[in-house]
Amino acid sequence: MPRKPGTADRAGGGDSKSQRTRARILDAAAHVLSVKGFAGTRLTDVAEYAELQAPAIYYYFPSREDLIEEVMYCGIMDMREHLQKTLDALPPGTSPMDRISAGVEAHLRHELELSDYTTASIRNSGQVPEHLRTRQKKEEAAYGRIWQGLFADAIADGEIRADLDPRMARLLVMGALNWAAEWWEPRRDSVEDIVTNAQILVRNGLSPSPAPKRRAR
Amino acid sequence: MPRKPGTADRAGGGDSKSQRTRARILDAAAHVLSVKGFAGTRLTDVAEYAELQAPAIYYYFPSREDLIEEVMYCGIMDMREHLQKTLDALPPGTSPMDRISAGVEAHLRHELELSDYTTASIRNSGQVPEHLRTRQKKEEAAYGRIWQGLFADAIADGEIRADLDPRMARLLVMGALNWAAEWWEPRRDSVEDIVTNAQILVRNGLSPSPAPKRRAR
Amino acid sequence: MPRKPGTADRAGGGDSKSQRTRARILDAAAHVLSVKGFAGTRLTDVAEYAELQAPAIYYYFPSREDLIEEVMYCGIMDMREHLQKTLDALPPGTSPMDRISAGVEAHLRHELELSDYTTASIRNSGQVPEHLRTRQKKEEAAYGRIWQGLFADAIADGEIRADLDPRMARLLVMGALNWAAEWWEPRRDSVEDIVTNAQILVRNGLSPSPAPKRRAR
Amino acid sequence: MPRKPGTADRAGGGDSKSQRTRARILDAAAHVLSVKGFAGTRLTDVAEYAELQAPAIYYYFPSREDLIEEVMYCGIMDMREHLQKTLDALPPGTSPMDRISAGVEAHLRHELELSDYTTASIRNSGQVPEHLRTRQKKEEAAYGRIWQGLFADAIADGEIRADLDPRMARLLVMGALNWAAEWWEPRRDSVEDIVTNAQILVRNGLSPSPAPKRRAR
DNA sequence: GATGAATGAGCATTCATTCAT
DNA sequence: AATGAATGAATGCTCATTCAT
Numbered sequence: 001m002p003r004k005p006g007t008a009d010r011a012g013g014g015d016s017k018s019q020r021t022r023a024r025i026l027d028a029a030a031h032v033l034s035v036k037g038f039a040g041t042r043l044t045d046v047a048e049y050a051e052l053q054a055p056a057i058y059y060y061f062p063s064r065e066d067l068i069e070e071v072m073y074c075g076i077m078d079m080r081e082h083l084q085k086t087l088d089a090l091p092p093g094t095s096p097m098d099r100i101s102a103g104v105e106a107h108l109r110h111e112l113e114l115s116d117y118t119t120a121s122i123r124n125s126g127q128v129p130e131h132l133r134t135r136q137k138k139e140e141a142a143y144g145r146i147w148q149g150l151f152a153d154a155i156a157d158g159e160i161r162a163d164l165d166p167r168m169a170r171l172l173v174m175g176a177l178n179w180a181a182e183w184w185e186p187r188r189d190s191v192e193d194i195v196t197n198a199q200i201l202v203r204n205g206l207s208p209s210p211a212p213k214r215r216a217r
Numbered sequence: 218m219p220r221k222p223g224t225a226d227r228a229g230g231g232d233s234k235s236q237r238t239r240a241r242i243l244d245a246a247a248h249v250l251s252v253k254g255f256a257g258t259r260l261t262d263v264a265e266y267a268e269l270q271a272p273a274i275y276y277y278f279p280s281r282e283d284l285i286e287e288v289m290y291c292g293i294m295d296m297r298e299h300l301q302k303t304l305d306a307l308p309p310g311t312s313p314m315d316r317i318s319a320g321v322e323a324h325l326r327h328e329l330e331l332s333d334y335t336t337a338s339i340r341n342s343g344q345v346p347e348h349l350r351t352r353q354k355k356e357e358a359a360y361g362r363i364w365q366g367l368f369a370d371a372i373a374d375g376e377i378r379a380d381l382d383p384r385m386a387r388l389l390v391m392g393a394l395n396w397a398a399e400w401w402e403p404r405r406d407s408v409e410d411i412v413t414n415a416q417i418l419v420r421n422g423l424s425p426s427p428a429p430k431r432r433a434r
Numbered sequence: 435m436p437r438k439p440g441t442a443d444r445a446g447g448g449d450s451k452s453q454r455t456r457a458r459i460l461d462a463a464a465h466v467l468s469v470k471g472f473a474g475t476r477l478t479d480v481a482e483y484a485e486l487q488a489p490a491i492y493y494y495f496p497s498r499e500d501l502i503e504e505v506m507y508c509g510i511m512d513m514r515e516h517l518q519k520t521l522d523a524l525p526p527g528t529s530p531m532d533r534i535s536a537g538v539e540a541h542l543r544h545e546l547e548l549s550d551y552t553t554a555s556i557r558n559s560g561q562v563p564e565h566l567r568t569r570q571k572k573e574e575a576a577y578g579r580i581w582q583g584l585f586a587d588a589i590a591d592g593e594i595r596a597d598l599d600p601r602m603a604r605l606l607v608m609g610a611l612n613w614a615a616e617w618w619e620p621r622r623d624s625v626e627d628i629v630t631n632a633q634i635l636v637r638n639g640l641s642p643s644p645a646p647k648r649r650a651r
Numbered sequence: 652m653p654r655k656p657g658t659a660d661r662a663g664g665g666d667s668k669s670q671r672t673r674a675r676i677l678d679a680a681a682h683v684l685s686v687k688g689f690a691g692t693r694l695t696d697v698a699e700y701a702e703l704q705a706p707a708i709y710y711y712f713p714s715r716e717d718l719i720e721e722v723m724y725c726g727i728m729d730m731r732e733h734l735q736k737t738l739d740a741l742p743p744g745t746s747p748m749d750r751i752s753a754g755v756e757a758h759l760r761h762e763l764e765l766s767d768y769t770t771a772s773i774r775n776s777g778q779v780p781e782h783l784r785t786r787q788k789k790e791e792a793a794y795g796r797i798w799q800g801l802f803a804d805a806i807a808d809g810e811i812r813a814d815l816d817p818r819m820a821r822l823l824v825m826g827a828l829n830w831a832a833e834w835w836e837p838r839r840d841s842v843e844d845i846v847t848n849a850q851i852l853v854r855n856g857l858s859p860s861p862a863p864k865r866r867a868r
Numbered sequence: 869g870a871t872g873a874a875t876g877a878g879c880a881t882t883c884a885t886t887c888a889t
Numbered sequence: 890a891a892t893g894a895a896t897g898a899a900t901g902c903t904c905a906t907t908c909a910t
Contacts, residue, residue, distance in 0.1 A: 469777070469778075470690060470778060471688040471689060471690055471691070471775075471777075471778045472688060472690075472691060473687060473688055473689075473690035473691030473692075474688070474689060474690030474691075474778060475690075557777065558688075559833065560686070560688075560774070560833060561686075561687060561688045561691060595851065595855070597851055598848055598851055598852065599844060599848050602840065602844065602845055602848040602849075603848055603852060605830075605831070605834050606827040606830075606831070606845075606848060606849055606852055607827065607852075608830070609826055609827040609828070609829065609830025609831060609833070609834075610823040610824065610826040610827035610830070611826070612826065612830055613822075613823075613825070613826025613827070613829055613830050614822070614823070614826060616776065616777060616826070616829075617822050617826075623819065627816060627819065628819055628823075631815055631816050631819040631820055631823060632819075632823055634812065634814055634815055634856075635815065635820060635823055635824075635856040635857070636856065638812070638855055638856050638857075638858070638860065639851075639852040639853065639855050639856030640852070640855075641855070643855065
C-alpha cells in the first residue's frame, strides 16, 4: 500500500524513518478526512490506514485537531504552490485567458490526481471549526487572490464579458472545478478529458459573445 | 421556515400537531446536517434546534440514521419536484437552451433560498454511508436524467458545442451551481445576481461560437 | 451499603430521587477521594461505590473536576458550619479556653465520625490543582479565622502562654487534630477518648505554666 | 540537594556516575511524590525533574512501583536513622522530656529542611497500595517504637500527665509535627521558630499540671 | 406525546512499559 | 548508559438509545 508522496519533504528535516512515519500519518489523515469529513475522522481509522496504533499518532502530533489542522493547511498550500508554479512557467506573452486556462488545468490536475489533501481541504472547509482554519484561511485568501489577478488581467484586456460580475463568475468557475472531485471516477473519465471540457466551458463562458477567435494554448 | 409536504403521507394522519412536530424535527436535522456534516450531526443539536428533548425524536423516527436518510432523500426529491414543476410551467415552444437556463434558476433558487435539505443532501453525498442512500441515489439519478434530457434536446437542436462531452459538461455545470451554497452570503450577493451570472456563464459556455461556423480548437 | 447522610439537603431542591442520586455520587466521590487521593480518584470507582455506571455521573456533574471541586468545598464548608454551630451553642460566659476545647471536640467529631468529605478535603489540599480550590480556599480561610478568633480571645484573657507564637501554635494544634484521621481506627479507640486526650493536650500545651487550674467544661 | 546514602549499597558498585544518576532519579521521585501524591506521580515528571528521559529510569528501577516503594522506604528509614542518631548524641543524663524535645526538633528539621523523602513518605502513607508498603511499615513501626520508648521513659519518671493515654498523646504529637509540612512556608517562618513553638506546646501539653518550675528548655 | 434518568458502545488521550539501537 | 519510537491498557467523556413515568 504505497503512500502518496509530496508530504515527506514538507516536514522539514531529513528523510529519516521518523519523517516518513509522520508523513504517512498525515497522508492517512488527509485520506480519511476527505472521505469521512471532519467529525467522522477517527484516529483509529487514520492509524489503521497509516499502519500503526492510534496512540502512536500522538508521538507526532499533539492532538487530533492539530493533525487535521495541518492537513487542511497543506491542502490549499500545496494547491497554491502548484498553481503559482504553473503560472510562472508560462511564456511571458501568454494571454490572460490562456493563463486562466492553464489555471483550470493546474487546479483540476492537482485536485484529481495528486491529492487527498486538496479534497480534504475543499470538502471540509465548512465543517472544520473556525479555530482550526486560521492558517488555511490565509492560504485560501491568497489562492483566491491569484485567481482574482487572473480575472482582472483578462478583464483589462477585454477578454471577459462585461455583463458578468467578475467575482461571481470566478466563484462559479471555481465551483465547477472543485465539484469535479465529487463525481470523478478514474475508470470512467480521463483527467485529460475533464481538463479539456472544463477549459472549453470556462473560456467560452467568460469570453465576450462575438469572440475574436484566437487559438487556445 | 415552511417545510415541504411530501413527508406528510409517511407519518399517517392529517396536519395534526404531531405532523408539525415531525416536520420541525426534520427541518432541524436538515439544518444541522447541512452545517455539521453526517458524523457531526448529533441528535442533541437537532433536538435543540427543534426545541424539544432528544428522546422525543424517537417518537417520530426509529433512529438517527432513519432521520438522516429521510433528510437526504427529501433534499434531492424536493429539488427534483421543484425543477420538474418549473420546466412543466414553461411555454410549449421554449427552446432547449432557454429550458436549461430555467433549470439553472430553479436549481439555484431552491438550493440557496429554500432549503437546508438540498444543501444537506448535496454536501453529504460523499459522507453518508451507502446503505442510507438507496432512495436518495434513485432520486439523484432521476434528477440527473432530467438534466440529461435537457442537454440531449439542446444537442439535438445544435445548441451545444460539439467539442463538449455532454456528460462532463453537464456535471461541470451542476458543480458550479452546487458549489454556490459554499460561498454564497445573503448579505453580499442577491440570488437574482447569482442566477443571472450563472445563466450567462452556462449559456455561453455551452453554446457554439456564434461566428461563421468553423469550430474552436 | 448505607450512604452517609448530610449531603442530601445541601443539593437544594426537594428530596426527589434525583436529589438522592446526586448526593450518592457526591458521597461516593468523597469516599474515594479521601482514600485514593486526587489523581487516584477514578470515575469508575466513584460510580461503583455509588452503584451506577460512570457516565451517569455526567448527568449530575459536568466533569470529574467539578465533582471533586464540590467535594473539596463541601468538606470544609460543613466543617465550618459545624464548628460555628457548636460555638454558638455555648453558654454566653464560656471562657476562651473552654471554647477552644469545644472547638477541638467539634473538629475531631466531624472529622472522624461524620465525614469522608472532611478527610477528603484535608488530605487533598496539597494535591488538588489550584483552580479547583477557589471556593475551598475561601472556606478554609474562613475556618482559620474562627480559630484565630478563639486564640485571640484566649490571649486577651491571658489564657495562652506568652512564649508561644499564636499562629504557629494554632497550626500545630490543627495538625494534631487533622492527623488523627490518619491513624484513628474505630475499633481501637473511641472518639470520646481521642477528644479527651486532645483537649488535655491542647489546653495544657497552650496554658501558661503556673496555670490557675479551673476545671474544663 | 544532597541525597542520602543508604541506597548506595542496593545498587552495587561505588559512587560511580551510575550511582549518582540512580540517586538523582530517586530524589526526583521523592520530590514529585511529595507534591502530586501516589497516583499523580508520572514517570515523565520524575524523568524531567531528574533531567533524563523516562525509559532511562528502567535502567535503574524495575518498575514505577519499585521506585516509589523505595522512596517510601527511604523516607521513613532516613527519618529513623536521623532520630536515632540525634538521641544517641544526647548526653547520658538527659531527662526523658528533654529527649522528647530533642526528638521533636529532629523530626521537624528532617521533615522540613532535609527531605522530600519524608514528606513523600508521610503524605502518601494512606494512598500507596499495601503491597508497596511492607518495608516502609516495618520502618514505621520501628520509628514508632523509638517514640514509644521515649514516652515510656517519661512516664516512668512521672514527666507525663497521668490523665493522658500514652499512645494517643504520642500520635497527637506526631500529627502536630507531621502536619507542619502542609502549612510551612520557608519565607514566612524559620524552622527554628517552629521547633521552639512545638517544643513548648509538647512539653507543656504532656507535663503534669503544676510544674514546680524546674527547667525551661 | 414527551421527558428525566440511565446505560453501553465508542472515541480521544494519557501513561507505564518495551525494544531496537 | 540512554533514547527514540511504538504499544496496550486504562480513563474521562460523548452520544445514541432505552425505559419508566
